[in-house]
Amino acid sequence: MFPVYDTVCVMLEKSFSQWSNDDKKDFLNSEKPSPILNVNKTAKVKDKVYIRNFKKSWYSEFAWLCGSYYLNKLFCVPCLIVSVKATVWSKYGFNDFGNVTRALRKHEGSSDHMRCALGFSKLKKNLTTIEDALRENSRLYIKQFNENVQLNRRFMELPIRAVLFLGKQELAFRGHNEETTSINRGNFKELLEAFVSISPVDIQEHYKKIASIFAGNSKTIQNEIIDCIVKCIDEYVENEIKECSFFSIQVDDSTDIAHKSQCSIIIRYVNLEGKLVERFLGFHDVSCSRTSEALFNLVTRCLQNFDYKTKLVGQCFDGASVMSGQLNGLQAKIKEQAPQAVFVHCLAHRMNLVLQQSCNSITKCRIFFATISGLPPFFHHSPKRTNVADSIIGRRIPVSVITRWTSNSKVISFINKEWDSLKQVFTEIINDLTSDQASVRQSDGFLNKFHDFEFVLLVVVFNEIFGMTDILFDTLQKKSFDINLCIKQIKSVQTQLNKKRNEETFKNIFELAASKTSVQTEHRDGRTRVTLSRDQIIERYRVLYFEILDTIPLQITTRFQDMEKLHFTSKFKTYSEKFPTEALSNLKEFYSNTFTDFQRLKNELQLIYSDDQYQNMEPRLLKESLFENRSIFKEAYKLLCLILTIPSTSVSTERSFSCLKRIKSYLRSTMSEDRLTNLAKISIEKELLNELIVSQPFYDDVINKFANLKDRRIALIYKQ
Known part of the structure; x- marks a missing residue:
């Protein structure tokens, strides 16, 4: 007691x-x-x-x-x-x-x-009204509390809007000096202050009260808001993918300013509204391991929530992360899990860039392409250098075009045609007493390369190869729905490349290179210079030549090995006279789990092929035309969605933008911070964000996620 x-x-x-x-x-x-x-x-x-x-x-x-x-x-x-x-x-x-x-x-x-x-x-x-008094006091307290929460939530929209604006415009958030006395405190703080200044008076007064405990402009708050916005995007995309019938993936890579290999994963599908979309899933650091096993684990980890074993119908890869040595193993591992995932070459990628990356495993080729890629910036960064080149070459080709080159095949073709003129340009820049040191140094480096027989030989070799593959790329871009023509062109290029793999062709190329510059007899063996005979020199470059002609056909074979499975993507107008029985059998063989009633599919297709209204339509327009009647053309509509989902069928008229190009552009211009993927996602998915803001309680969703994080200094959740 x-x-x-x-x-x-x-x-x-x-x-x-x-x-x-x-x-x-x-x-x-x-x-x-x-x-x-x-x-x-x-x-x-x-x-x-x-x-x-x-x-x-x-x-x-x-x-x-x-x-x-x-x-x-x-x-x-x-x-x-x-x-x-x-x-x-x-x-x-x-x-x-x-x-x-x-x-x-x-x-x-x-x-x-x-x-x-x-x-x-x-x-x-009045002792009999105890409970009523308590209830009334509680009601008044909750009312006052919720009024404060409403003001807090209205204020929170301002930093969220600031994050969205800077993220969409790909602008830096922070400044060099963010102190109160600084003239420019950084984009985020300045933008937030501007938003507050034009807000209603009650928000301005409320901000003055809470500014000492929650200003909303710290780096931590910025990162948390960015994370919450991206979570809203991810949740929407995840639900959209779960609702779609099938999807394909595109894996690409770039190197950021921290020199880390960043692998990007994009997923492509037709949503329930009948719209073909590409969603960016994120960047992933693959610097440590680029083996097929490591890349396979990365891809499957990203797709594990999307039932990829039954829904994945297409896969394409590009970049140094998936060089030819790993490409075959990677796509084969994915097919073991998802048998319907045909491997295709995405037409957003330039064929010659892909082939160049496959040759990067050869050290001499990697050095060669590094030199080639440096020529356009050499002129782009200096109008004076461009003027010198224009005065010598511009009579035939304006050298200002060089600043817009994005294809190494065009650079190589230009070098091959204007060999002597370019040497004259570099010589004049070196001899000009008004040239700056950088111009002299780089011109001397290029001029030395033009006298290097190995560089000359590779210019001649790749000019021959890219001349053929450029035609193939053009055919794949313009005739992507004519699968028979594409397959024929691929086989033709492979045949031509194989024909060049002989002793006679090599000697002709060797002599052509020798006519442009002298053959060096002295070569480095480690730190020692050794003198080689002409036969030894020929043998050395013969090995290099045959290694290149072994690598490129292998890459083409690997990239287009599943092309035979895509007969059903041919233009429909060719089927009005004769029903494509072979294509239907092909579809039944590879996508038997996707289509439940092939007889109904055949009946629907026959009806479509016989209608003049649909005969000249490409799949994208045909899908849009059939969208309202998709319950009638159930299987045919599903087929059109499948055709558009596979990346190989992507052409310029079907996409207003290239998701991959936007990722690379953003990656080159962004800061090397941990929030790289989230900021990139806000920038890339700006169209989706605009839709969510209009159709969803977007700001409320972001604020609710933000409120559930720890250490919130202001109340953001209403009491009931």
Whole structure:
């Protein structure tokens, strides 16, 4: 048994609202708990020592004051009974007896105490309305709380809008000096201040009140808002993918400014609204391992929530991460899990760029293409260099065109045609006394390359190869739906490349290169220079030549090995005279799990082929035309969605933009921070973001996610 009954301790264990009516009446009619507390507080001011003792007169001076014998703390009776907030005076107890008088007066004048005192007064006047008084006090508190939450949420829209604006425009968030005294505190802080300044007056006043505890412009807040926005995008995309019938993936890579190989994954599908979309799933660092096993694990990890084993119908890869040495193994591993995932060459990629990347495994080729890619920037970065070139070459080809080149095959073709003129350009820049050091240094480097027989030989070799593959690329771009023609052109290029793999062709190319510059007989073997005979030189470059002609056909074979499976993507107008039985059989063989009724599919296609309205339509337009009647043409509509989903059928008229190009462009211009993927996703998916803002409670969703993070200093969730 406790020697003293401590009412305060009882009330803390079981709230007053849960007491029986009799117990409530007994408490309200009895004396308040007024124990003498054990206080031994000493303070030293200058040379004097003061001892603070507990004064029982505090209980009479402040009628609302009570105490706990066992806790040795002071409490407020009205707050203990009425308040729904956990404060010092209602739950934790006050024991700072060095400042007790000031604290008592401060609490007595607070709005929370006044509200609780008013409720307590009503309780004492009418004991039968205790529960109503408590409920009313709680209602008033919740109303006031929710009004504050509403202001907080309205303010939170401002930093969210700032993040969206900067992310969509691909602008930097932070400045070099973000101090208050700085003229430019960074784009985010300046933009947020501008948004606040044009906000309604109540938001401006509210911001002044909360600015000291939550300004909303710190780097942490920025990152958290970015994360919440991206989570909303990811949730929408994930639901969209789960609802679609099938999808394909595109894997590409670029190197960011930190020289890390960033692998990007894009997923492509037709959504329930009949719209062909490409969604960016993110960047992934693949610098540590580019093996087929590592890339396979990465891809399957990204697709594990999307039922990829039955829905994945197409796959395409590009970039150094999936060079020819790993390409075959990677796509084969995916096919083991998803047998319907045909491997295709995405027409967003230039054929010669793909072939160049396949040759990067050959060191001499990698050095060669690094030199080639440096020529357009050499002229682009200096109008003076361009003027020199224009004065010599511009009579035939304006050299300003060089600054717009994106294809190394065009650069190689230009070098091959203007060999002597370019040497003259570099010589004139070197001899010009007004040329800057960078121009002289780079011109000397290019001129040395033009006298290097190995460089000359590779110019001749790749000019021959790219001349053929450029024609193939043009055919694949313009005739992508004529699969028979594409297959014929691919086989033709492979045959031509194989014909060039012989001794006679090599000697002709060798002599052509020798006519442009002299053959060096001295070569480095480590740090030592050795002199080789002509036969030894020929043998050395023969090995290089045959290695190139082994690599490129292998890459073409690997990239187009599944082309035979795509007969069903041919233009429909060719089927009006003769039904494509072979294509239907091909479809049945590879996509038997996708189509449930092939007889119905055949009947629907026959009806479409016989209608003049549909005969000249390409699949994209035909799909849009059949969208309203997709319940009638159920299987045919599914086939059109499949055709558009596979990346090989992508042509310029079917996409207003290239997702891959936007990723690469953004990656080159962004900062090397951890939020790279999230910022890229905001930039790339700006069209989707605009749709979500219009059709969804987007800002509320972002704020709710933000509110559920830890350490929120302002209330953002309404009380019920």
